[in-house]
Amino acid sequence: MSSVLFDAPGPKARTRYRVFGVVTALVIIAIVGFVVLRFAQSGQFDAKKWQLFTFPLVQQTIIQSVGATLSAFATAAVLSLVLGVFLAFGRLSDRKWISLPCYGFTELFRAIPLLILMMIFYYGLPPLGVQGITPFTAVVAGLVLYNGSVLAEVFRAGIESLPRGQSEAGYAIGLPKSAVMTNILLPQAVRSMLPVIISQLVVILKDTALGFIVTYNEILFQAKYFGSQAQYGSPIIPSAIIAGVLYVGMCLILAGIAKWLEGRMRRNIKVVKVTKSEIVAVEG
Amino acid sequence: MSPQISAESDHSVNTLLNNSDLFITGFRNTLILFFISGFFALILGTVVAALRVSPIPAMRAAATLYINVVRNTPLTLVLFFFALGYPKLGLVEIDFMTAATIGLSLYTATYVAEAVRSGINTVPVGQAEAARAIGLPFTQTLTLVILPQAFRAVIPPMFSVFIALLKNTTVAAGFSVFEAGAIRSNLSERGEPAMAGLLWVALVFVLLVFILSFVQRKLEKKWKVAR
Numbered sequence: 001m002s003s004v005l006f007d008a009p010g011p012k013a014r015t016r017y018r019v020f021g022v023v024t025a026l027v028i029i030a031i032v033g034f035v036v037l038r039f040a041q042s043g044q045f046d047a048k049k050w051q052l053f054t055f056p057l058v059q060q061t062i063i064q065s066v067g068a069t070l071s072a073f074a075t076a077a078v079l080s081l082v083l084g085v086f087l088a089f090g091r092l093s094d095r096k097w098i099s100l101p102c103y104g105f106t107e108l109f110r111a112i113p114l115l116i117l118m119m120i121f122y123y124g125l126p127p128l129g130v131q132g133i134t135p136f137t138a139v140v141a142g143l144v145l146y147n148g149s150v151l152a153e154v155f156r157a158g159i160e161s162l163p164r165g166q167s168e169a170g171y172a173i174g175l176p177k178s179a180v181m182t183n184i185l186l187p188q189a190v191r192s193m194l195p196v197i198i199s200q201l202v203v204i205l206k207d208t209a210l211g212f213i214v215t216y217n218e219i220l221f222q223a224k225y226f227g228s229q230a231q232y233g234s235p236i237i238p239s240a241i242i243a244g245v246l247y248v249g250m251c252l253i254l255a256g257i258a259k260w261l262e263g264r265m266r267r268n269i270k271v272v273k274v275t276k277s278e279i280v281a282v283e284g
Numbered sequence: 285m286s287p288q289i290s291a292e293s294d295h296s297v298n299t300l301l302n303n304s305d306l307f308i309t310g311f312r313n314t315l316i317l318f319f320i321s322g323f324f325a326l327i328l329g330t331v332v333a334a335l336r337v338s339p340i341p342a343m344r345a346a347a348t349l350y351i352n353v354v355r356n357t358p359l360t361l362v363l364f365f366f367a368l369g370y371p372k373l374g375l376v377e378i379d380f381m382t383a384a385t386i387g388l389s390l391y392t393a394t395y396v397a398e399a400v401r402s403g404i405n406t407v408p409v410g411q412a413e414a415a416r417a418i419g420l421p422f423t424q425t426l427t428l429v430i431l432p433q434a435f436r437a438v439i440p441p442m443f444s445v446f447i448a449l450l451k452n453t454t455v456a457a458g459f460s461v462f463e464a465g466a467i468r469s470n471l472s473e474r475g476e477p478a479m480a481g482l483l484w485v486a487l488v489f490v491l492l493v494f495i496l497s498f499v500q501r502k503l504e505k506k507w508k509v510a511r
Contacts, residue, residue: 003337003339004409004412004413004416005337005339005404005412005422005425005426005430006339006416006421006422006425007416009339013339017339017340020340020342020343021340021341021342021343022342024340024342024343024346025342028342028346038373038374038375039373041374042372042373042374044372044373108490110493111447111451111489111490111493111494112451112486112489112490113451113452113454113464113465113486113489114451115454115455115457115458115465116454116464116465116482116485116486116489117486119465119468119478119482120479120482120483120486123468123472123478123479123482124478124479124482124483125479127477127478127479128479202356206356206357206358206359207358208358209358209359209360209361210358210360210455212360212364212458213360213455213457213458220358220360220361220364223364224364224368227368227369234372236368236369236372237365237369237372237373240361240364240365240368240369243361243364244357244361244365247356247357247358247361248353248356248357251355251356251357252356255356
């Protein structure tokens, strides 16, 4: 491992690093050991506390709650990507009466806490006579408004970071602005902003857990329900562990997909570069 | 901001004025949560970022593991653990406010760490090389040369982290902490309309975020790195 921040270690430094390394490992083992020991001492690993999760019906419910989390995530992800693209185009519009409202919209919904947004939909709208608000619609609507605004800024930053020549070339061959945006600028912006977009998708996935507070039947909601079953010893920590594993697992899978996509796209760019140099070689 | 307020402005203003005690206590607790967790998250995040670039592999691995696990866990679950799970362990008893502070600090620290690390990467290589050339060891290279410059560069991302923290404090409302997110349930106990209360809460958050962005622009201007 070489870094600009420190010199390559000599014999003395190597021993020192080794000592520090061992000390760090010991401290971490001590912390983890203490937590595990505490769990064990307070009976969190007792078979009684985990017995609940061996029932097929309970496992089915957990799988259903994962499905609920994923469906809220998928719906919100697709809709906020669409909203984000529209808002980004709106902000980049030449017409003030389009760009100003879009600017206000993104700034407003990025400033309101997501939970408050969900509450506005879930608790605020029904008394005003709005029908058909379920926890699902409240969660998705909140997620879409917030993440759509965030993604709009991401798309805009991506489009603005492209070299001017891209749009100029588009106009030069006679494309209208809409075609320049959708056919030339957006694909490149998405490609360069892909890491940010994916991390925002991970945020959406994590934020579905807020649905727990507006009684959406997702993983954490079920975890709390199972955790409060007194006849099975209130296994709140076992259910928190299960929920944690599920969330970390899903987020890591999403991050893995992101890495794979990024690698693929980078390969494609390389191909483009090779052909470019070939063209130069041919012309030269 | 909404047709609701303009159409029933008398009524909505009454919701705010008649229940100002709820709003004041709620937002006071929100700000307490924000400043205390922000303070600890800043310290812990900087330490974790330093560990992540340290020459010792065990430290790097520990910091990376912490960041990866916590960043992939929803804040709601972190608070769930500290507010509902922790009391079952029979350790020192903490109230919900402290539990929320611990959860928010641990969660936000990972984002601070990532921001600081990206800042460290923006400092020109020559700075670290010069520090090493005059014989500074790693800790001094980092604390005396790199970090002071890195912090200047990371003001915008750092403020996004803190704005996110401010908004995230509302999640604590789900775990028996009385702060801005819990104003609605208290209002509905008093028979007040939910929408008016929620819109006022949203408006105050918009103002708070606006103030934070203003401070950010000031600091950015003041500490601009001349390169």
